[in-house]
Amino acid sequence: MSAGVQNDKGVRSVQSGVDQTQLIVIQEQRYHLNPSKSKWISIGRAYQWSFHPVITISGLKNNGVTLNEEDWYEILNQEGAITNFFFSDDIFHSISANAVCITFERFPDFQTIKIEDRWRNVVYLGKETVLKLFQLAPLIAYTINMLKTQEFNKYFNTLVQDVRTTNMDVRDFVIQHISDLPHSENIRTAMELAYQHPNLKDSTRLQR
Numbered sequence: 001m002s003a004g005v006q007n008d009k010g011v012r013s014v015q016s017g018v019d020q021t022q023l024i025v026i027q028e029q030r031y032h033l034n035p036s037k038s039k040w041i042s043i044g045r046a047y048q049w050s051f052h053p054v055i056t057i058s059g060l061k062n063n064g065v066t067l068n069e070e071d072w073y074e075i076l077n078q079e080g081a082i083t084n085f086f087f088s089d090d091i092f093h094s095i096s097a098n099a100v101c102i103t104f105e106r107f108p109d110f111q112t113i114k115i116e117d118r119w120r121n122v123v124y125l126g127k128e129t130v131l132k133l134f135q136l137a138p139l140i141a142y143t144i145n146m147l148k149t150q151e152f153n154k155y156f157n158t159l160v161q162d163v164r165t166t167n168m169d170v171r172d173f174v175i176q177h178i179s180d181l182p183h184s185e186n187i188r189t190a191m192e193l194a195y196q197h198p199n200l201k202d203s204t205r206l207q208r
Contacts, residue, residue: 023047023066024197025054027152027189029143033132039125041133043143047193051153053144057115057123057133065117067100069144074098075115079134086111086127155186156193171198 028044039059046054055072058064067075074097075082085092085104092104099118105111113130116122125133163173171194174187 023049023054024193025056026051026192026196027147027185031136031139033125033129033136039129041136041140043140043147045147045152045189047197051156053147055140055144057125059123059125063121063123065100065115065121065123066119067117071098071100071117072140072144074100075102076134076137078102079137082113082130083134085113086130150185150189152186152189156190159190170194 024047025042025044026047028042030040030042033039033041040057042056042058044054044056045051049068053069055067055069056064057067078095078097081092081095082102084090094104095102101116103114103116105114105124110126112124112126114122114124159173160170163170166173168176170190174190174194
């Protein structure tokens, strides 16, 4: 497994039935993959996935794929084959791993890979973009590790329990008590969720 990050059982609990267009992503970091900044990879937390990491690779015209941690590592596991494709004339067959499918496409003037996610969304990446993607792998791994170390899901569940002893919802509780709390990334993330998504209907998370 690349970059020394280990999967955990929580990753396997991700619900593939959730429509990725409805995912609420918070604490998101974006890294560009080309000079024009038209392609990028981002890492954040998915609300519907119990705040586990979500990785998005976006291409031209906002086409992109949404990956959980395990999907991302499956792509990294194919780094050798993908890199070799761009530096050889050999025929490469499609690779299916976990919920990800990688297809190698060769044209007279260029080569590209097509990545397809569990929702059948696709993104096309050329050689320079792919090389940049793999170059960023240690940074992405560190970001994923940071998100997991913060244990925001545990923090937020504790916050919800505290809120249930008051007459406030999570948003009002965070706003009113923020000056009494020490500075932390978990508090900032809770504020982002409360301010940016105040109308979430999940009563077990956001309401008393």
